[in-house]
Amino acid sequence: MASITVNEAAELVGRSRRTLYRDMKRGNLSFTTRRDGHRQIETSELERCYGALKMPEPDTLSRDSGTASDDALIAEIRALREELAGLREEVAQLRRLPAPEDKVLTPASAARDASHLFTAEMAALRRR
Structure with missing residues (x-):
């Protein structure tokens, strides 16, 4: 099962954090301590001590606002x-729409395109 914090555990069992700490001190509730000193409690241990867990209500949006x-x-x-x-x-x-046709480059069309490019370049040079 999952390990949870004391705050999360208190919410799941519907008890105060003080009650959980008291039960841990008495040895009624097992826990582990993380490296940072915070306590972790297994959810199965909570069920053993307090019975079925209360699932938190999902946050719902209010439609009447x-x-x-x-x-x-x-x-x-x-x-x-x-x-x-x-x-x-x-x-x-x-x-x-129909798929576009691929332009096939033939030697004649390539020469025509080159001729048009050459003519355009020459016209641009004459304008200068």
Whole structure:
């Protein structure tokens, strides 16, 4: 089982830290001491001494707060969802497009491209 701190143990068994320290001093509750001097308690030892552990309540968000910041966050979430839907549609449209053809470089097309580059360079030099 897991080793936990005295604070965590007190929360799990629903007792005070003082009670746990008292039971450790009396020898009723086993523990180990870390190098830094803090005590660690095995969860199985807690169950042996105090019975079933109380699981902490998960933190839940309150839906009744109704503050302005909540309204702003909800509006932002809606805007982001709309933007996401638009982007998904755009991606779907792009996927429907035919794949681009690879340009095959033949000697004739290479010479034509070189000729165009040469002509453009010469025109640029004449303008100077």
